[in-house]
Amino acid sequence: MQKADLINCYARIAPYIHRTPVLSSKILNSLSGADVYFKCENFQRMGAFKMRGAANAVLQLSAEEKRKGVVTHSSGNFAQALALIAQSINIKSYIIMPSNAPQVKKDAVKGYGGEIIECEPTLAAREAAAKKTQDETGAVFIHPFNDADVIIGQGTACMELLEEQPQLDYVFAPVGGGGLISGTALAAHFFSSKCKVIGGEPYESDDAYRSLLSGKIERNISSDTIADGLKTELGDKTFPLIQQYTDSIIRVKESEIIAAMKLIWERMKIIIEPSSAVPFAALLSEKEKFKEKKIGIILSGGNVDLEKLPF
Amino acid sequence: MQKADLINCYARIAPYIHRTPVLSSKILNSLSGADVYFKCENFQRMGAFKMRGAANAVLQLSAEEKRKGVVTHSSGNFAQALALIAQSINIKSYIIMPSNAPQVKKDAVKGYGGEIIECEPTLAAREAAAKKTQDETGAVFIHPFNDADVIIGQGTACMELLEEQPQLDYVFAPVGGGGLISGTALAAHFFSSKCKVIGGEPYESDDAYRSLLSGKIERNISSDTIADGLKTELGDKTFPLIQQYTDSIIRVKESEIIAAMKLIWERMKIIIEPSSAVPFAALLSEKEKFKEKKIGIILSGGNVDLEKLPF
Numbered sequence: 001m002q003k004a005d006l007i008n009c010y011a012r013i014a015p016y017i018h019r020t021p022v023l024s025s026k027i028l029n030s031l032s033g034a035d036v037y038f039k040c041e042n043f044q045r046m047g048a049f050k051m052r053g054a055a056n057a058v059l060q061l062s063a064e065e066k067r068k069g070v071v072t073h074s075s076g077n078f079a080q081a082l083a084l085i086a087q088s089i090n091i092k093s094y095i096i097m098p099s100n101a102p103q104v105k106k107d108a109v110k111g112y113g114g115e116i117i118e119c120e121p122t123l124a125a126r127e128a129a130a131k132k133t134q135d136e137t138g139a140v141f142i143h144p145f146n147d148a149d150v151i152i153g154q155g156t157a158c159m160e161l162l163e164e165q166p167q168l169d170y171v172f173a174p175v176g177g178g179g180l181i182s183g184t185a186l187a188a189h190f191f192s193s194k195c196k197v198i199g200g201e202p203y204e205s206d207d208a209y210r211s212l213l214s215g216k217i218e219r220n221i222s223s224d225t226i227a228d229g230l231k232t233e234l235g236d237k238t239f240p241l242i243q244q245y246t247d248s249i250i251r252v253k254e255s256e257i258i259a260a261m262k263l264i265w266e267r268m269k270i271i272i273e274p275s276s277a278v279p280f281a282a283l284l285s286e287k288e289k290f291k292e293k294k295i296g297i298i299l300s301g302g303n304v305d306l307e308k309l310p311f
Numbered sequence: 312m313q314k315a316d317l318i319n320c321y322a323r324i325a326p327y328i329h330r331t332p333v334l335s336s337k338i339l340n341s342l343s344g345a346d347v348y349f350k351c352e353n354f355q356r357m358g359a360f361k362m363r364g365a366a367n368a369v370l371q372l373s374a375e376e377k378r379k380g381v382v383t384h385s386s387g388n389f390a391q392a393l394a395l396i397a398q399s400i401n402i403k404s405y406i407i408m409p410s411n412a413p414q415v416k417k418d419a420v421k422g423y424g425g426e427i428i429e430c431e432p433t434l435a436a437r438e439a440a441a442k443k444t445q446d447e448t449g450a451v452f453i454h455p456f457n458d459a460d461v462i463i464g465q466g467t468a469c470m471e472l473l474e475e476q477p478q479l480d481y482v483f484a485p486v487g488g489g490g491l492i493s494g495t496a497l498a499a500h501f502f503s504s505k506c507k508v509i510g511g512e513p514y515e516s517d518d519a520y521r522s523l524l525s526g527k528i529e530r531n532i533s534s535d536t537i538a539d540g541l542k543t544e545l546g547d548k549t550f551p552l553i554q555q556y557t558d559s560i561i562r563v564k565e566s567e568i569i570a571a572m573k574l575i576w577e578r579m580k581i582i583i584e585p586s587s588a589v590p591f592a593a594l595l596s597e598k599e600k601f602k603e604k605k606i607g608i609i610l611s612g613g614n615v616d617l618e619k620l621p622f
Contacts, residue, residue, distance in 0.1 A: 265617060269354055
């Protein structure tokens with residue numbers, strides 16, 4: 001992947017995304033001992049960075065492909081992102097969702113015009129349902145993270161951040177399937193001469209941490225984390241980019257995630273989802289190491305069920 | 312009061328306050344049928360517009376007065392605001408708080424360097440405690456809302472809003488003691504040729520609505536509202552300004568306040584306190600009247616106990 005891929009991507013998706021603000025907080029700077037810049041993808045369209053990658057993948061389809069629509073399997077933010085970008089350019093989207101997905105998530109996808117196809121809540125069932133939909137409709141399958149165009153799209157959040165704060169020493173991002181962190185690492189590689197990229201990951205879903213240690217893609221042993229967006233495992237396109245371009249991964253406890261989330265809600269008065277709190281929790285957990293550094297943090301999204309808060 | 316009072320106030324307080332952002336949301340525009348601009352005083356220093364009025368009052372004290380400090384009685388946002396502006400210019404603040412005030416509010420005042428003086432939770436006790444503190448220390452008493460300098464300070468939020476959106480047809484603000492709404496109405500009067508000001512008030516604390524009807528300051532019959540910042544009654548300085556400069560007051564039910572608050576949290580991903588949701592609830596409750604109008608809404612603050620949410 002080249003620097004030009006990111007630049008072209010940005011020009012392509014800019015009309016379909018928000019340029020999100022970069023916020024800072026004196027109190028959180030003082031608590032962390034660092035100079036922290038939060039890139040607020042919780043204010044992105046549909047509430048998460050996923051809009052960027054979905055837009056980049058969909059906008060590059062041919063006219064013929066667009067006519068047949070797109071399909072993905074996701075019960076999370078990528079489902080909403082694909083439905084919304086499809087709606088924005090008037091094409092059809094099919095979203096494979098497990099039958100036990102929360103009603104609020106199904107409603108959000110429907111609200112963006114996506115056609116939901118329910119399946120059993122197993123990986124095999126959702127892959128089979130996606131394949132069947134592709135066969136029947138000719139729709140193009142877009143993977144939520146293990147896709148070069150999606151990865152590049154996610155990297156544009158860090159591009160924008162570095163445009164505003166070119167002197168960052170580090171950027172922190174959460175690690176789930178690896179789309180955001182690998183896109184972020186590419187952007188830092190191409191648009192900064194010094195910015196290192198650190199992943200934040202829950203101990204309860206630490207496949208990426210262990211994969212970097214062993215040199216091969218590891219499975220999650222558990223995934224009992226409040227950071228529901230980070231339960232996914234790395235893919236064969238994201239893992240090599242993480243190996244090549246990220247500095248390290250810091251793991252955090254569930255209590256640290258909740259405490260970091262509460263701090264951001266209380267002090268910054270903004271709503272972030274638990275996954276978004278993981279990189280700030282990672283910074284706090286090793287704050288001696290990052291003292292007085294300029295740190296960017298990607299707040300990945302703000303889609304949270306207000307009736308099920310952890311505090 | 313003159314236009315120059317507001318202009319001079321703004322120059323005076325600008326170094327001590329944040330210029331808060333004005334946000335909008337396509338979804339909330341579509342739900343309300345209007346073109347709505349939210350002035351985000353929840354992002355103000357200490358989390359509420361009260362910082363503006365406190366700063367304007369304190370910064371005009373003489374050197375001798377400053378040496379002796381300031382005192383107020385408040386268990387809400389004005390307590391924090393007075394403590395913070397006092398701390399910012401290195402003077403002493405004494406905050407009279409009822410003994411049953413929540414620990415989180417006491418901690419916030421202490422965090423800003425205020426000296427808390429506890430009293431019984433009655434109006435008589437807190438006025439006596441304030442008087443005693445004035446007598447003993449020589450500190451200057453600053454009223455949370457019934458004070459010309461405080462009122463003018465609160466009006467600067469609307470000044471900033473009109474600078475960014477000069478074509479507003481209406482500005483909505485919540486009504487408690489009347490400091491914010493009367494300052495807002497002054498600003499609209501001096502800085503717009505057409506912008507009308509509407510107050511939002513809970514049915515459960517509708518003294519201002521009834522005062523406008525009867526032509527004299529009415530007492531609250533009940534004050535059992537979730538909008539804890541709006542339980543206060545009008546003062547003899549705020550009421551005449553409201554009579555003269557506001558268009559009308561719209562009352563809302565508790566369920567409407569909670570629904571409006573949840574909409575803003577979910578759709579805008581920002582944290583506002585219940586009082587801040589009242590003007591948006593008022594707009595939604597009479598939305599036919601405001602169809603396609605350009606509406607400003609003052610989101611007054613974001614200080615809320617995350618462990619006691621109404622949803």
